[in-house]
Amino acid sequence: MVEQQSSLDPIFKALADPARRTILAQLSDGPASIGDLAAPLDMSFAGTSKHVGILVSAQLVQKEKVGRRQVCSLNPKPLAEIRDWLDRYAVFWTARLDELEAAVSRYDDE
Amino acid sequence: MVEQQSSLDPIFKALADPARRTILAQLSDGPASIGDLAAPLDMSFAGTSKHVGILVSAQLVQKEKVGRRQVCSLNPKPLAEIRDWLDRYAVFWTARLDELEAAVSRYDDE
DNA sequence: CTGTTGTTCAACCATAAGGTTGAGTATCAG
DNA sequence: CTGATACTCAACCTTATGGTTGAACAACAG
Numbered sequence A, B: 001m002v003e004q005q006s007s008l009d010p011i012f013k014a015l016a017d018p019a020r021r022t023i024l025a026q027l028s029d030g031p032a033s034i035g036d037l038a039a040p041l042d043m044s045f046a047g048t049s050k051h052v053g054i055l056v057s058a059q060l061v062q063k064e065k066v067g068r069r070q071v072c073s074l075n076p077k078p079l080a081e082i083r084d085w086l087d088r089y090a091v092f093w094t095a096r097l098d099e100l101e102a103a104v105s106r107y108d109d110e
Numbered sequence C: 001c002t003g004t005t006g007t008t009c010a011a012c013c014a015t016a017a018g019g020t021t022g023a024g025t026a027t028c029a030g
Numbered sequence D: 001c002t003g004a005t006a007c008t009c010a011a012c013c014t015t016a017t018g019g020t021t022g023a024a025c026a027a028c029a030g
Helices: A008-015 A018-027 A034-041 A045-057 A077-109 B008-015 B018-027 B034-041 B045-057 B077-109
Strands: A061-066 A069-074 B061-066 B069-074
Touching: A008 A018, A008 A045, A008 A077, A008 B008, A008 B018, A018 A034, A018 A045, A018 A061, A018 A069, A018 B008, A034 A045, A034 A069, A045 A061, A077 B077, B008 B018, B008 B045, B008 B077, B018 B034, B018 B045, B018 B061, B018 B069, B034 B045, B034 B069, B045 B061, B045 B069
Parallel strands: none
Antiparallel strands: A061 A069, B061 B069
8 A cells, every 4th residue: 555646635634734634524503604604713804714725725615706795615525535545544443443343342251 | 624633733743753653554554663664764762762762752653662763663553543633634535535526527428 | 704785763953734713805684 | 995804925933843963771692
């Protein structure tokens, strides 16, 4: 199993910040402007704008200008990429967890 | 959908570095020592040791001292946490991708 | 004991990341 | 036009991150 160079890096980096995950969570309820997103974040407007920029360059979020607002919406595709990456480990971790369960039940039987 | 404070942060941060994902990929083939892991990384021994330390503190990797070697092995549990987090978006993104597909096929029909 | 191997630790450096503020640009409201 | 709103950008600061080197230590080999 060898790691190939891909776009995973910006996606994982984008997801590695709690503020940005909060933004994603908010957007999963529907589109929102930068101002809407900034409100619950205890952070300046410009700070939020930066975070959204990072999410946009990781292609997790799309911006569309509507009047003077930037309406942001979630783009699910990169999440599917993460899922694919995880799936490469799924078989392995299922096996390992089964091992653990088996070990535990052997322990219980004694 | 609100983000609760959790252990996701160190896990995502740990996964956000390509060297660390390479280490995980290597470990998915079976346990390996720090030296083994350093070899394909074009990085110093100590650097690799640091990366492994980060993976250990994110609980993605376990170390066990065997003689003078530190044998590292993959711990699948945190990956399951990431998967759970992703699953909260799964329904949403499936719906969105269906929308896109539908849009594309409408486009094809024209 | 001596030397080599495997690893960690401390110190250091360069760059990136996360945040701020203040100025500047569109857009709408009156 | 004037002013408020929604944002972006540039500059700056602080701390984290990713890497290095060199010294130290523990374990095995001879």
